[in-house]
Amino acid sequence: MRIAQIAPPWIRIPPKHYGGTENVIYHLVEEQVAQGHDVTLFAPGDAKTSAELVSFFPKSLIESGVPWTMHLKAYYHLHKAVEYIKEQSFDILHTHLSSSSDMYIFPLTATLATPHITTLHSVFPFDRDGRSGRTGDADKYYMEWAPYLPMVTISESARKHVPFPLNFVGVVHHGIPMQDYQPAKRRKGDYFVWLGRFMPEKGAHLAIEAAKRAHVPLVLAGTIDRHVKESMEYFEGVIKPLIRTEQITYIGPVNMRQKINLLSRTRGLLNPIEWEEPFGMVMIEAMALGCPVISFARGAAPEIVVDRETGYLVNTVDEMVDAVPQIDKIDRDTVRKHIERNFSAPVMAEKYVQIYRQISTMHLIGTVQDPSITRKVNGRDAGLETLHPI
Numbered sequence: 121m122r123i124a125q126i127a128p129p130w131i132r133i134p135p136k137h138y139g140g141t142e143n144v145i146y147h148l149v150e151e152q153v154a155q156g157h158d159v160t161l162f163a164p165g166d167a168k169t170s171a172e173l174v175s176f177f178p179k180s181l182i183e184s185g186v187p188w189t190m191h192l193k194a195y196y197h198l199h200k201a202v203e204y205i206k207e208q209s210f211d212i213l214h215t216h217l218s219s220s221s222d223m224y225i226f227p228l229t230a231t232l233a234t235p236h237i238t239t240l241h242s243v244f245p246f247d248r249d250g251r252s253g254r255t256g257d258a259d260k261y262y263m264e265w266a267p268y269l270p271m272v273t274i275s276e277s278a279r280k281h282v283p284f285p286l287n288f289v290g291v292v293h294h295g296i297p298m299q300d301y302q303p304a305k306r307r308k309g310d311y312f313v314w315l316g317r318f319m320p321e322k323g324a325h326l327a328i329e330a331a332k333r334a335h336v337p338l339v340l341a342g343t344i345d346r347h348v349k350e351s352m353e354y355f356e357g358v359i360k361p362l363i364r365t366e367q368i369t370y371i372g373p374v375n376m377r378q379k380i381n382l383l384s385r386t387r388g389l390l391n392p393i394e395w396e397e398p399f400g401m402v403m404i405e406a407m408a409l410g411c412p413v414i415s416f417a418r419g420a421a422p423e424i425v426v427d428r429e430t431g432y433l434v435n436t437v438d439e440m441v442d443a444v445p446q447i448d449k450i451d452r453d454t455v456r457k458h459i460e461r462n463f464s465a466p467v468m469a470e471k472y473v474q475i476y477r478q479i480s481t482m483h484l485i486g487t488v489q490d491p492s493i494t495r496k497v498n499g500r501d502a503g504l505e506t507l508h509p510i
Contacts (some may be wrong), residue, residue: 121211121476124234125149125171126225127163128218129197130188132180134168137343137373140401141218141241144294151297151469160210162201176200187347188250194221202228210234212476220246223262230265235483237270237289237475243398244283250348259284270479272472275420278398290475293423294399295468298460300376301408303452304384311337311369312444313386313411315379315402318344318355323392323416328362330390330437334444338390340370341382383409388431388447391415392440400424407431408459410452414443424463430455 125148131139134146145161149171152159159171165178176197186193198221205213213236215225223246229236247258263284270289273279279288314327324340331338340363345351363370374382383389389406397419404424406413413431415421427433431450432443461467 122158124210124213125161126201126215130181132166133163147465151465191221198224218242226262226265230268235480239272274399277420281396292471295463295465297465303409304381309385313339314390316342321395323394326392327390330440334441338368341374343373383411389413404463407455410456412450430458
Protein backbone atom coordinates (compact mmCIF):
# COMPACT_ATOMS: atom_id res chain seq x y z
CA MET A 121 0.00 0.00 0.00
CA ARG A 122 1.02 3.62 -0.47
CA ILE A 123 0.76 5.03 3.06
CA ALA A 124 1.03 8.65 4.27
CA GLN A 125 1.90 9.12 7.93
CA ILE A 126 1.60 12.62 9.43
CA ALA A 127 3.52 12.84 12.71
CA PRO A 128 2.94 15.59 15.27
CA PRO A 129 5.77 18.12 14.80
CA TRP A 130 6.69 18.64 18.45
CA ILE A 131 9.14 15.86 19.35
CA ARG A 132 11.76 14.33 17.07
CA ILE A 133 11.14 10.94 15.46
CA PRO A 134 12.51 8.84 17.01
CA PRO A 135 12.74 10.82 20.26
CA LYS A 136 16.08 11.31 22.00
CA HIS A 137 14.59 10.48 25.39
CA TYR A 138 10.90 10.56 26.29
CA GLY A 139 8.27 10.50 23.56
CA GLY A 140 5.75 7.69 23.67
CA THR A 141 3.73 8.66 20.60
CA GLU A 142 6.84 9.43 18.59
CA ASN A 143 8.39 6.06 19.43
CA VAL A 144 5.22 4.30 18.30
CA ILE A 145 5.13 6.21 15.01
CA TYR A 146 8.81 5.46 14.41
CA HIS A 147 8.39 1.73 15.04
CA LEU A 148 5.19 1.58 12.95
CA VAL A 149 6.74 3.37 9.96
CA GLU A 150 9.92 1.28 10.08
CA GLU A 151 7.92 -1.95 10.21
CA GLN A 152 5.60 -0.88 7.38
CA VAL A 153 8.63 -0.12 5.20
CA ALA A 154 10.15 -3.49 6.16
CA GLN A 155 6.92 -5.22 5.13
CA GLY A 156 7.19 -3.69 1.65
CA HIS A 157 4.78 -0.77 1.86
CA ASP A 158 5.53 2.58 0.19
CA VAL A 159 5.49 4.96 3.17
CA THR A 160 5.85 8.73 3.24
CA LEU A 161 6.42 10.33 6.64
CA PHE A 162 5.51 13.99 7.14
CA ALA A 163 7.69 15.23 10.00
CA PRO A 164 10.26 17.95 10.73
CA GLY A 165 13.63 17.58 9.06
CA ASP A 166 15.43 16.13 12.10
CA ALA A 167 13.43 12.87 11.84
CA LYS A 168 15.33 9.65 11.16
CA THR A 169 13.33 7.24 9.01
CA SER A 170 13.53 4.56 6.34
CA ALA A 171 10.44 6.06 4.70
CA GLU A 172 10.39 8.98 2.30
CA LEU A 173 10.56 12.08 4.49
CA VAL A 174 8.64 15.27 3.65
CA SER A 175 9.42 18.24 5.90
CA PHE A 176 8.24 21.83 6.05
CA PHE A 177 10.77 23.07 8.61
CA PRO A 178 14.15 21.67 9.73
CA LYS A 179 13.74 20.91 13.44
CA SER A 180 11.04 19.54 15.71
CA LEU A 181 9.33 22.26 17.72
CA ILE A 182 10.43 21.32 21.25
CA GLU A 183 14.00 20.95 19.99
CA SER A 184 13.66 24.46 18.53
CA GLY A 185 12.51 25.89 21.86
CA VAL A 186 8.87 26.36 20.86
CA PRO A 187 6.52 25.92 23.88
CA TRP A 188 3.46 23.68 23.59
CA THR A 189 1.11 26.67 23.72
CA MET A 190 2.43 28.19 20.47
CA HIS A 191 0.47 26.31 17.79
CA LEU A 192 1.08 28.28 14.58
CA LYS A 193 3.96 26.19 13.22
CA ALA A 194 2.16 23.00 14.25
CA TYR A 195 -0.89 24.06 12.25
CA TYR A 196 1.33 24.99 9.30
CA HIS A 197 2.90 21.51 9.38
CA LEU A 198 -0.49 19.76 9.40
CA HIS A 199 -2.02 22.05 6.75
CA LYS A 200 0.91 21.71 4.36
CA ALA A 201 0.94 17.93 4.78
CA VAL A 202 -2.77 17.62 3.97
CA GLU A 203 -2.36 19.92 0.95
CA TYR A 204 0.50 17.74 -0.29
CA ILE A 205 -1.58 14.60 0.15
CA LYS A 206 -4.46 16.09 -1.84
CA GLU A 207 -2.13 16.30 -4.86
CA GLN A 208 -0.92 12.71 -4.55
CA SER A 209 -2.46 9.25 -4.83
CA PHE A 210 -2.09 7.65 -1.42
CA ASP A 211 -4.08 4.57 -0.50
CA ILE A 212 -4.42 5.73 3.12
CA LEU A 213 -3.54 8.65 5.37
CA HIS A 214 -2.72 7.88 9.00
CA THR A 215 -2.73 10.80 11.45
CA HIS A 216 -2.05 10.87 15.18
CA LEU A 217 -3.94 12.70 17.95
CA SER A 218 -1.57 13.23 20.86
CA SER A 219 -1.49 16.89 21.95
CA SER A 220 -3.74 19.95 21.70
CA SER A 221 -2.64 21.17 18.28
CA ASP A 222 -3.38 17.76 16.76
CA MET A 223 -7.08 18.59 17.05
CA TYR A 224 -6.63 20.61 13.84
CA ILE A 225 -6.65 17.20 12.14
CA PHE A 226 -10.45 17.14 12.58
CA PRO A 227 -11.33 20.02 10.23
CA LEU A 228 -8.29 19.51 7.97
CA THR A 229 -9.14 15.91 7.04
CA ALA A 230 -12.94 15.80 7.35
CA THR A 231 -13.51 16.49 3.64
CA LEU A 232 -10.36 14.75 2.40
CA ALA A 233 -10.99 12.37 -0.50
CA THR A 234 -8.08 10.13 0.48
CA PRO A 235 -9.14 7.34 2.89
CA HIS A 236 -7.82 8.17 6.33
CA ILE A 237 -7.69 7.07 9.97
CA THR A 238 -6.57 8.78 13.16
CA THR A 239 -5.01 7.08 16.18
CA LEU A 240 -6.03 8.54 19.53
CA HIS A 241 -2.83 8.39 21.60
CA SER A 242 -3.81 10.65 24.49
CA VAL A 243 -6.92 11.58 26.46
CA PHE A 244 -9.52 14.32 26.34
CA PRO A 245 -9.64 17.23 27.02
CA PHE A 246 -7.19 18.43 24.39
CA ASP A 247 -8.20 22.02 25.05
CA ARG A 248 -5.78 22.40 27.93
CA ASP A 249 -2.79 24.51 28.99
CA GLY A 250 -0.02 22.45 30.53
CA ARG A 251 1.58 25.50 32.13
CA SER A 252 -1.44 26.67 34.11
CA GLY A 253 -3.44 23.45 34.25
CA ARG A 254 -6.43 25.28 32.78
CA THR A 255 -8.86 23.37 30.55
CA GLY A 256 -11.41 24.82 28.14
CA ASP A 257 -14.48 23.61 26.27
CA ALA A 258 -13.21 23.77 22.68
CA ASP A 259 -13.13 19.97 22.25
CA LYS A 260 -16.90 19.80 21.89
CA TYR A 261 -16.88 22.21 18.95
CA TYR A 262 -14.48 19.94 17.05
CA MET A 263 -17.01 17.11 17.33
CA GLU A 264 -18.72 18.73 14.33
CA TRP A 265 -16.17 16.85 12.22
CA ALA A 266 -15.89 13.71 14.39
CA PRO A 267 -18.20 11.48 12.29
CA TYR A 268 -15.83 11.82 9.34
CA LEU A 269 -12.66 10.74 11.16
CA PRO A 270 -12.38 6.95 11.51
CA MET A 271 -10.73 6.63 14.92
CA VAL A 272 -8.47 3.91 16.33
CA THR A 273 -7.76 3.68 20.05
CA ILE A 274 -4.65 2.13 21.58
CA SER A 275 -6.53 0.07 24.17
CA GLU A 276 -10.04 -0.99 25.13
CA SER A 277 -9.67 1.13 28.25
CA ALA A 278 -8.86 4.22 26.16
CA ARG A 279 -11.95 3.67 24.04
CA LYS A 280 -14.16 3.23 27.11
CA HIS A 281 -13.04 6.54 28.64
CA VAL A 282 -13.57 8.78 25.60
CA PRO A 283 -16.32 11.28 26.54
CA PHE A 284 -17.48 11.92 22.95
CA PRO A 285 -19.25 9.78 20.31
CA LEU A 286 -16.25 9.30 18.05
CA ASN A 287 -16.30 7.13 14.91
CA PHE A 288 -14.40 4.14 16.33
CA VAL A 289 -13.16 1.56 13.83
CA GLY A 290 -10.78 -0.53 15.90
CA VAL A 291 -8.30 -1.00 18.74
CA VAL A 292 -4.59 -1.55 18.02
CA HIS A 293 -2.16 -2.01 20.90
CA HIS A 294 1.29 -0.50 20.51
CA GLY A 295 4.14 -2.72 19.39
CA ILE A 296 7.93 -2.56 19.51
CA PRO A 297 10.70 -4.15 17.38
CA MET A 298 11.88 -7.11 19.43
CA GLN A 299 15.27 -7.14 17.68
CA ASP A 300 16.01 -3.76 19.29
CA TYR A 301 15.20 -5.06 22.76
CA GLN A 302 17.83 -7.71 23.44
CA PRO A 303 18.33 -8.28 27.18
CA ALA A 304 21.79 -7.30 28.39
CA LYS A 305 24.00 -10.21 29.44
CA ARG A 306 25.27 -8.47 32.55
CA ARG A 307 24.44 -9.76 36.04
CA LYS A 308 21.04 -8.80 37.41
CA GLY A 309 20.98 -6.17 40.15
CA ASP A 310 18.87 -6.05 43.30
CA TYR A 311 17.13 -2.76 42.49
CA PHE A 312 13.69 -1.86 41.10
CA VAL A 313 13.01 0.85 38.51
CA TRP A 314 10.48 3.59 37.89
CA LEU A 315 10.71 5.06 34.37
CA GLY A 316 8.66 7.85 32.81
CA ARG A 317 7.78 11.52 32.73
CA PHE A 318 7.56 13.29 36.05
CA MET A 319 3.89 14.08 36.50
CA PRO A 320 1.80 13.31 39.60
CA GLU A 321 -0.43 10.80 37.79
CA LYS A 322 2.62 8.73 36.77
CA GLY A 323 3.11 7.83 40.44
CA ALA A 324 6.86 8.22 41.01
CA HIS A 325 6.16 9.31 44.60
CA LEU A 326 4.19 6.11 45.20
CA ALA A 327 6.99 4.00 43.70
CA ILE A 328 9.36 5.65 46.18
CA GLU A 329 6.99 4.92 49.06
CA ALA A 330 6.60 1.28 48.01
CA ALA A 331 10.36 0.78 47.64
CA LYS A 332 11.10 2.31 51.03
CA ARG A 333 8.49 0.18 52.77
CA ALA A 334 9.67 -2.97 50.97
CA HIS A 335 13.31 -2.13 51.85
CA VAL A 336 14.56 -2.36 48.25
CA PRO A 337 16.67 0.10 46.22
CA LEU A 338 14.82 2.12 43.56
CA VAL A 339 16.25 3.82 40.48
CA LEU A 340 14.21 6.68 39.01
CA ALA A 341 14.82 7.48 35.34
CA GLY A 342 12.84 9.99 33.35
CA THR A 343 12.27 13.50 32.11
CA ILE A 344 11.08 16.73 33.67
CA ASP A 345 9.03 18.70 31.15
CA ARG A 346 10.42 22.24 31.46
CA HIS A 347 7.50 23.58 29.43
CA VAL A 348 4.91 22.21 31.87
CA LYS A 349 4.69 23.98 35.22
CA GLU A 350 3.06 21.01 36.96
CA SER A 351 5.93 18.71 35.98
CA MET A 352 8.56 21.08 37.32
CA GLU A 353 6.68 21.76 40.56
CA TYR A 354 6.03 18.06 41.12
CA PHE A 355 9.68 17.13 40.73
CA GLU A 356 11.06 20.01 42.80
CA GLY A 357 8.41 19.95 45.52
CA VAL A 358 7.53 16.26 45.85
CA ILE A 359 10.20 14.03 44.30
CA LYS A 360 13.44 15.87 45.06
CA PRO A 361 12.97 15.81 48.86
CA LEU A 362 12.36 12.03 48.68
CA ILE A 363 15.56 11.12 46.82
CA ARG A 364 18.05 12.41 49.36
CA THR A 365 18.85 8.89 50.53
CA GLU A 366 21.12 6.13 49.23
CA GLN A 367 18.10 3.87 48.74
CA ILE A 368 16.51 6.13 46.09
CA THR A 369 18.58 7.19 43.06
CA TYR A 370 17.62 9.55 40.24
CA ILE A 371 19.74 9.13 37.10
CA GLY A 372 17.94 11.59 34.78
CA PRO A 373 16.56 10.76 31.32
CA VAL A 374 17.96 7.67 29.61
CA ASN A 375 18.67 6.91 25.97
CA MET A 376 17.86 3.57 24.33
CA ARG A 377 21.13 1.86 25.26
CA GLN A 378 20.89 3.00 28.88
CA LYS A 379 17.22 1.97 29.07
CA ILE A 380 17.98 -1.55 27.83
CA ASN A 381 20.81 -1.97 30.33
CA LEU A 382 18.70 -0.59 33.19
CA LEU A 383 15.60 -2.70 32.52
CA SER A 384 17.56 -5.87 31.70
CA ARG A 385 19.27 -5.87 35.09
CA THR A 386 16.47 -4.68 37.36
CA ARG A 387 14.37 -7.12 39.41
CA GLY A 388 11.21 -5.35 38.24
CA LEU A 389 9.44 -2.19 37.11
CA LEU A 390 7.14 -0.35 39.53
CA ASN A 391 4.23 1.37 37.77
CA PRO A 392 1.83 2.85 40.37
CA ILE A 393 -0.18 5.00 37.93
CA GLU A 394 -2.90 7.23 39.35
CA TRP A 395 -4.90 7.72 36.17
CA GLU A 396 -6.59 5.75 33.43
CA GLU A 397 -3.48 5.67 31.25
CA PRO A 398 -4.51 4.82 27.67
CA PHE A 399 -1.55 2.49 27.17
CA GLY A 400 1.85 2.47 28.90
CA MET A 401 4.82 1.97 26.57
CA VAL A 402 7.25 1.57 29.46
CA MET A 403 5.49 -1.66 30.49
CA ILE A 404 5.95 -3.40 27.14
CA GLU A 405 9.51 -2.09 26.81
CA ALA A 406 10.36 -3.53 30.21
CA MET A 407 8.68 -6.87 29.53
CA ALA A 408 10.36 -7.15 26.11
CA LEU A 409 13.61 -7.29 28.07
CA GLY A 410 12.22 -9.94 30.42
CA CYS A 411 11.60 -7.44 33.21
CA PRO A 412 8.36 -8.20 35.13
CA VAL A 413 6.03 -5.35 36.01
CA ILE A 414 4.15 -4.51 39.19
CA SER A 415 1.44 -2.06 38.14
CA PHE A 416 -1.70 -0.56 39.56
CA ALA A 417 -4.62 -2.19 37.74
CA ARG A 418 -5.75 1.02 36.05
CA GLY A 419 -6.08 2.14 32.44
CA ALA A 420 -4.67 -0.35 29.95
CA ALA A 421 -2.47 -2.16 32.47
CA PRO A 422 -4.84 -5.18 32.75
CA GLU A 423 -4.67 -5.53 28.94
CA ILE A 424 -0.86 -5.58 29.03
CA VAL A 425 0.22 -7.35 32.23
CA VAL A 426 -0.90 -10.94 32.83
CA ASP A 427 -1.27 -11.12 36.60
CA ARG A 428 1.15 -13.61 38.23
CA GLU A 429 2.54 -14.59 34.81
CA THR A 430 4.29 -11.46 33.50
CA GLY A 431 4.05 -9.44 36.71
CA TYR A 432 1.47 -8.40 39.29
CA LEU A 433 -1.62 -6.21 39.08
CA VAL A 434 -2.30 -4.44 42.37
CA ASN A 435 -4.67 -1.75 43.61
CA THR A 436 -2.81 -0.07 46.48
CA VAL A 437 0.69 0.72 47.70
CA ASP A 438 0.19 -1.93 50.40
CA GLU A 439 -0.42 -4.56 47.70
CA MET A 440 2.59 -3.31 45.72
CA VAL A 441 4.80 -3.71 48.81
CA ASP A 442 3.50 -7.27 49.23
CA ALA A 443 4.22 -8.08 45.56
CA VAL A 444 7.84 -6.89 45.65
CA PRO A 445 9.30 -10.01 47.34
CA GLN A 446 7.25 -12.23 44.97
CA ILE A 447 8.76 -10.76 41.81
CA ASP A 448 11.53 -13.35 41.44
CA LYS A 449 8.88 -16.07 40.97
CA ILE A 450 8.11 -14.64 37.51
CA ASP A 451 9.91 -16.40 34.64
CA ARG A 452 11.65 -13.73 32.56
CA ASP A 453 11.61 -15.78 29.34
CA THR A 454 7.82 -16.09 29.63
CA VAL A 455 7.58 -12.32 30.09
CA ARG A 456 9.51 -11.64 26.89
CA LYS A 457 7.55 -14.20 24.86
CA HIS A 458 4.28 -12.54 25.92
CA ILE A 459 5.41 -9.28 24.33
CA GLU A 460 6.67 -11.01 21.19
CA ARG A 461 3.28 -12.67 20.64
CA ASN A 462 1.07 -9.70 21.45
CA PHE A 463 2.95 -6.39 21.38
CA SER A 464 5.62 -6.63 18.68
CA ALA A 465 5.96 -4.13 15.83
CA PRO A 466 4.95 -6.71 13.17
CA VAL A 467 1.73 -7.50 15.06
CA MET A 468 0.92 -3.77 15.37
CA ALA A 469 1.66 -3.05 11.70
CA GLU A 470 -0.43 -5.98 10.45
CA LYS A 471 -3.42 -4.89 12.52
CA TYR A 472 -3.17 -1.35 11.14
CA VAL A 473 -2.96 -2.62 7.56
CA GLN A 474 -6.13 -4.64 8.14
CA ILE A 475 -7.91 -1.45 9.22
CA TYR A 476 -6.42 0.50 6.28
CA ARG A 477 -7.86 -2.05 3.86
CA GLN A 478 -11.23 -1.96 5.62
CA ILE A 479 -11.39 1.85 5.38
CA SER A 480 -10.21 1.86 1.75
CA THR A 481 -12.90 -0.67 0.81
CA MET A 482 -15.58 1.44 2.48
CA HIS A 483 -14.46 4.46 0.47
CA LEU A 484 -14.58 2.47 -2.75
CA ILE A 485 -18.16 1.32 -2.16
CA GLY A 486 -19.23 4.80 -1.09
CA THR A 487 -20.15 4.23 2.54
CA VAL A 488 -18.22 7.27 3.77
CA GLN A 489 -20.40 10.36 3.66
CA ASP A 490 -19.42 13.77 2.35
CA PRO A 491 -19.53 16.19 5.31
CA SER A 492 -19.92 19.14 2.92
CA ILE A 493 -23.50 17.96 2.33
CA THR A 494 -25.69 19.00 5.25
CA ARG A 495 -28.58 16.71 5.99
CA LYS A 496 -31.79 18.08 7.44
CA VAL A 497 -33.99 16.37 9.99
CA ASN A 498 -37.31 18.09 10.72
CA GLY A 499 -35.90 21.25 9.18
CA ARG A 500 -32.76 21.28 11.34
CA ASP A 501 -29.15 20.21 10.80
CA ALA A 502 -28.66 16.57 11.64
CA GLY A 503 -26.62 15.92 14.80
CA LEU A 504 -24.07 13.22 15.41
CA GLU A 505 -26.74 10.69 16.36
CA THR A 506 -28.44 10.94 12.94
CA LEU A 507 -25.32 10.77 10.78
CA HIS A 508 -24.10 7.30 9.93
CA PRO A 509 -20.67 7.22 8.31
CA ILE A 510 -18.44 4.13 8.34
